Amino acid sequence: MILYSRQASPFAAFVRFALYAKNLTVDVIEIAETSAAGFPAINPLRKVPVLMTNEGLTIPESLPIAEYLEDAYPAPSLLPGSPGERAQLRLLVRLADLYLFPASMALLKLRFANQADPDELSASKQILSQTLGYIEQLLPSEFPAGRVVAAGPSLADGALAAFLFYARFASPSDPLAAFPRLATYWNGLEHNEPANRIIRELTQAVAQ
Secondary structure, three states: OEEEEOOOOHHHHHHHHHHHHOOOOOEEEEOOOOOOOOHHHHOOOOOOOEEEOOOOOEEEOHHHHHHHHHHHOOOOOOOOOOHHHHHHHHHHHHHHHHHHHHHHHHHHHHHOOOOOOHHHHHHHHHHHHHHHHHHHHHOOOOOHHHOOOOOOOOHHHHHHHHHHHHHHHHOOOOHHHHOHHHHHHHHHHHHOHHHHHHHHHHHHHHHO
16 A cells, blocks of 8 residues: 655544554655645645555545545454444544644644734634533543553544644643643553654654
């Protein structure tokens, strides 16, 4: 398999988490510029990640890639548990993707803007806080080895590791300080090897 990736992308990091958690071998091609010659033919939307399977199938977008990997390589499962438990894990992934990351990126843009709009800044902070509060409610009270579920790493861990990283990076102060359960979970991710690995990669990427 081939993964077209960008080290700083949380969406690509989410896919790399799934690959690491499943111990899958893949050739990673770093895409510095998605408009570079050849890449638009691979993904006309010019976004990473993109996975090319061993069968020659091209799959863009992080969630379809993760779902393909779960279907094609079911062990170890990254969506363990009952149907209800799996739905909760999927919900955590969606909250991180649809709400946590856009609010974080808005904060990051405003943080480095010469003149930030106070109303826009306040709105982004509110959305971020609301989303973190909802995630806090959904998390269990304990996190064995830095995992949402005791059975092992899950897709929720991959999404939360990647998108919480950017929430913390974008904020002038730690946004998790007001959410003790989330803060405990974040600190425990150092014991979740695939999650810790993508956090290290993201840290290296933003430092460059």
